Amino acid sequence: MSQDRLRLAIIIGSTREGRFAPTVARWFTGRAERHGDMDVDVLDLAEARLPATLTNEPPPEVAAITPRLAAADAYVVVTPEYNHSFPASLKSAIDWHFTEWQAKPIGFVSYGGMAGGLRAVEHLRQVFAELHAVTVRDTVSFHGAHDRFDPDGRPHRPEGCDAAAASMLGQLAWWGHTLREARSRRPYTG
Structure with missing residues (x-):
């Protein structure tokens, strides 16, 4: 891994049986890998099997x-988006950690029905702000997601999706490089 490359963790937040998350995550992971300056680590919370109860x-x-x-x-x-918010599995993963999120950028890829998961993203922005993370402005959102992908997991109309992903990844790269340099010069103490 080159010093200039960012280490990007893509977190799959849904753990429900029959979930659509892997389809969306595979598509986005391909976009991130093609971005050129990122080493990608996909963290599937369904495989992590985090407990919901926080202990000492x-x-x-x-x-x-x-x-x-x-x-x-x-x-x-x-x-x-589940019930106008994000999954409990994702909240568990967030709450088990604190310093890991601090002074690092976070982007969002959401999916759902008519709102495309954007209400979940708005809730996540509030949670991550409390953890001293920086959320990037642009998101990738799939409204009516099940109908937006073909059987091979590709969006039917990739132009808009690809442009949204490129914009978000560009913002994430800028913030990622900037905050990594800042943390190396002056550790973040919150």
Whole structure:
């Protein structure tokens, strides 16, 4: 890994059986890998099996993902919208960690029905602000997501999706490089 490359963690937030998240995440991961200056680590919370109950000592499942989150320079959260917000599995992953998020940028890829997951993103912005993370402005959103992808997992009309992903990744790269340099010069103390 080159010093100039960012370490991007893509977090798949849904753990529900029959979820659509892997389709959206695979498409976005391809876009991130083609961006050119990012090494991508996909963290699927369904595989992590984090406990919902917070205890004083993190269990092994949490300890297994903590180094991956800590190593990241930037994050992208792939989230559906459940009941006008984001999944409990994602909240669990966020709440088990604190310093890992600090002074790092976060982008969002959301999907859902008519709102395309944007209400989940707005809630996540509030949560990540409390954790001293920086959320980038542009997002990628799929309204009526199940109808937007073909059976091979590609968007039917990729131009708009690709442009949205490129814009968000550009912002994420700028913030990622800038904040990484800032943290190396002056550690963030909150």
